[in-house]
Amino acid sequence: MKVQICIGSSCHVRGSKQVIETLMKLTKEHEKEVEIELSGSFCMGACSKGVSIRIGEQIYHVKPEDAEDFFHEVILKEAQNAGN
Numbered sequence: 001m002k003v004q005i006c007i008g009s010s011c012h013v014r015g016s017k018q019v020i021e022t023l024m025k026l027t028k029e030h031e032k033e034v035e036i037e038l039s040g041s042f043c044m045g046a047c048s049k050g051v052s053i054r055i056g057e058q059i060y061h062v063k064p065e066d067a068e069d070f071f072h073e074v075i076l077k078e079a080q081n082a083g084n
């Protein structure tokens with residue numbers, strides 16, 4: 001499953017680097033269970049509420065401190081569903 005994280009300037013200021021580091025670490029920890037492909041993306045035109053993350057057609061906004069919860073509650077579940 002593809003997960004794109006915005007690295008545009010507005011998301012960078014909101015902590016995209018930290019979000020990416022957290023998601024990379026968690027993806028590695030779960031690499032045996034689910035297939036998650038992280039990649040960077042330019043501005044998604046949705047800069048207002050936190051770091052933009054696109055999964056399929058959906059764009060989420062994630063704060064660095066919420067990245068771990070987001071991984072477990074959204075990314076992991078979506079990836080498990082995609083694998084079924």
Ligand code: FES
Pocket residue numbers: 006007008009010011012042043044045046047052
């Ligand atoms: S900079 Fe990330 S959505 Fe615009």
